[in-house]
Amino acid sequence: MRIILLGAPGAGKGTQAQFLMDKYGIPQISTGDMLRAAIKEGTPLGLEAKKVMDAGQLVSDEIIIGLVKERVAKADCENGFLLDGFPRTIPQADAMKENGITVDHCIEFDVADEIIVERMGGRRVHPGSGRVYHVVYNPPKTEGKDDVTGEDLIIRDDDVEETVRKRLAIYHEQTKPLVDYYRAEADAGNTQYHKLDGTQAVEAVSAQLAELLG
Numbered sequence: 001m002r003i004i005l006l007g008a009p010g011a012g013k014g015t016q017a018q019f020l021m022d023k024y025g026i027p028q029i030s031t032g033d034m035l036r037a038a039i040k041e042g043t044p045l046g047l048e049a050k051k052v053m054d055a056g057q058l059v060s061d062e063i064i065i066g067l068v069k070e071r072v073a074k075a076d077c078e079n080g081f082l083l084d085g086f087p088r089t090i091p092q093a094d095a096m097k098e099n100g101i102t103v104d105h106c107i108e109f110d111v112a113d114e115i116i117v118e119r120m121g122g123r124r125v126h127p128g129s130g131r132v133y134h135v136v137y138n139p140p141k142t143e144g145k146d147d148v149t150g151e152d153l154i155i156r157d158d159d160v161e162e163t164v165r166k167r168l169a170i171y172h173e174q175t176k177p178l179v180d181y182y183r184a185e186a187d188a189g190n191t192q193y194h195k196l197d198g199t200q201a202v203e204a205v206s207a208q209l210a211e212l213l214g
């Protein structure tokens with residue numbers, strides 16, 4: 001099963017990726033997590049990406065396409081994968097096609113901008129695993145600690161409101177056109193397109209996903 005999770009920053013892609021990974025046993029490929037790992041390791045790519053990410057901009061298509069091509073070729077992707085945060089531009093989607101990377105489902109998470117701004121203010125993440133929480137809507141069992149490792153949760157540098165608003169503007173300008181792109185792919189019989197109401201509670205969104213994916 002090959003799935004694209006498409007939606008604005010904070011729409012709930014990472015949260016539902018955790019559910020889908022557990023349910024279907026396929027790996028999550030989060031380009032954001034890959035970039036944050038490179039930043040943590042202090043690699044040249046990480047140093048370059050940090051400036052761009054902190055400014056709420058997109059990392060270059062060339063770098064991202066290279067990362068994803070390498071990742072989907074790994075053995076754990078043989079039975080499928082979840083693309084979380086990729087593709088994010090038309091050139092990235094085109095590059096997937098050119099490289100013969102097909103997808104079975106494209107799932108759009110529909111959430112209004114103002115709800116997203118409010119959600120991001122309460123997001124907490126476990127940097128080691130990418131697990132995501134919310135202080136109100138999806139709290140960890142122990143405040144400030146990851147459920148699995150007990151390690152500290154952090155607030156992402158790009159979750160300040162000003163940067164979130166910039167990321168949303170970029171989403172509307174560069175990523176939203178992928179909605180029409182993948183609807184056209186579905187019309188051509190190349191994938192299935194689903195639009196989810198991402199404003200429902202976390203468990204309700206998971207239940208919708210389970211129903212439509214079977």
Ligand code: AP5
Nearest residue numbers: 009010011012013014015031032059085123133134137202
């Ligand atoms: P990335 O890490 O991909 O961030 P993003 O797409 O902006 O998405 P987020 O991780 O912010 O949100 P999400 O949809 O996963 O929401 P979440 O589940 O956490 O990218 C970061 C940066 O890296 C980019 O800005 C860019 O610079 C760069 N980058 C990455 N990929 C790139 C690419 N392909 N090309 C170029 N540059 C790239 O949920 C958010 C919060 O809401 C959480 O607190 C969660 O608990 C809560 N929540 C989730 N669902 C619900 C619900 N149903 N109800 C209430 N609360 C909920």
